[in-house]
Amino acid sequence: MSDHADNSDSNIFRVIADGLALARRAPELQPDCRCHFCDEAVAVSLLFCNAECRDDYQREQSSLRRGGIK
Numbered sequence: 001m002s003d004h005a006d007n008s009d010s011n012i013f014r015v016i017a018d019g020l021a022l023a024r025r026a027p028e029l030q031p032d033c034r035c036h037f038c039d040e041a042v043a044v045s046l047l048f049c050n051a052e053c054r055d056d057y058q059r060e061q062s063s064l065r066r067g068g069i070k
C-alpha cells in the first residue's frame with residue numbers, strides 16, 4: 001500500500017488553504033498605485049512597496065481587530 005497519492009493530495013489542499021487565508025487577510029484592499037501602508041507610489045498591480053510595509057500593515061490591521069474594532 002502506497003500513501004503517495006494521499007500525500008500529494010494533502011499538499012495541494014494545504015496550498016489552496018494558504019491561498020485562501022492570504023486572500024481573506026485583506027479582502028478590502030484594491031491596488032491603486034500607492035502603498036497602502038506608507039503611501040509610496042508603487043506599480044499598479046501592487047498593494048505595498050515592499051514586504052515590510054505589507055507585514056506592518058497586516059500587523060496594524062490585526063492589532064486593530066484585537067482592539068475590538070469590528
Ligand SMILES: [Zn+2]
Nearest residue numbers: 035038049053
Ligand atoms: Zn510602503
